Amino acid sequence: MITLVAALLLMGVMLGAVVHLPAPVSLAAAAAIGAWLLVFAVRERRARRG
Known part of the structure; x- marks a missing residue:
């Protein structure tokens, strides 16, 4: 849940910029x-195939 909150916060900061x-x-x-x-x-x- 904290990861989702952090991702939304980061997205908001980036969209604001x-x-x-x-x-x-x-x-x-x-x-x-x-x-x-x-x-x-x-x-x-490619790395996973090889």
Whole structure:
């Protein structure tokens, strides 16, 4: 339960920070984070197969 509360708190802080940034900067940051997560997922999947 504490993990859920911490995750929601962190999400609220991050969304609050994004509101103050211009839209192109927010979209670029979101794209970078998405690409990083995609690379991480591919690396994890390859590591489990091998």
